[in-house]
Amino acid sequence: MYEPIRTKSVHSTMAADDAPIPHRSREDELDIQLAGHLSALLAVTDELGLTEAGDAIARQVARLRGGLPPVRHAGLSGADAKALHTRAHALAGRALLVAASRADTAAAILAAERMDAHAAARALTAAS
Template sequence: MYEPIRTKSVHSTVAGSADFPHRSREDELDIQLAGHLSALLAVTDELRGLEPSGDLDKAAERLATQVARLRGGMAPVRMSVTPASDDLTSLHQRAHALAGRALVVAASRADTAAAILAAEQMDVHAAALSSRELASR
């Protein structure tokens, strides 16, 4: 029913095979963590565009520093953001979720600085969501 496989597997793990690049688990976690923190930085920049504050400015700078560290010194690309949404609640929810993802990866990578930053951002956005919920009642 099926034709037999006639080519070598691309997933071959033959020792000494340098046919494709290999990354360590730590490298993969660095890439993943940098991605989550970059996404969190983008949402933070959107929030800064809607409601400027010194706290958001500091958070954005700390996030940019962590992303640059994880990317080997390459600063994240940032631009003046025109917010795609003016719904602050959904932006805070997105930021909270991204910070949570970053926290999980930072914890599995044992990156204390990134984990602390992610946990602080989770707290900030959870507090913002709580205050918005109380204000809407």
């Protein structure tokens, strides 16, 4: 009923079939994802004015990025402290999941500590 296609597809690439295509490993992808979550956590942590915690997070981000230090947050969103702690708690939770997935003990411990700290801070702001 149908005649088979006898010509090459117009959708094929111009590159040779044996040309190496750059691929990232699962570990590299998890490193990128973890560094992203920690960078977002760093921005919120800096906005809260927690410099010691921010420095610890920055060290982990730099380690994951091959020694490149992260850009530190310079602007303020104007959000209240409770909202910032809630956001930081969620970001630390995401970082903890990725750190556990890639078996990164240092990042997992840091993320768990930040989750605890932000949960306690949320409880304090809710009580006041």
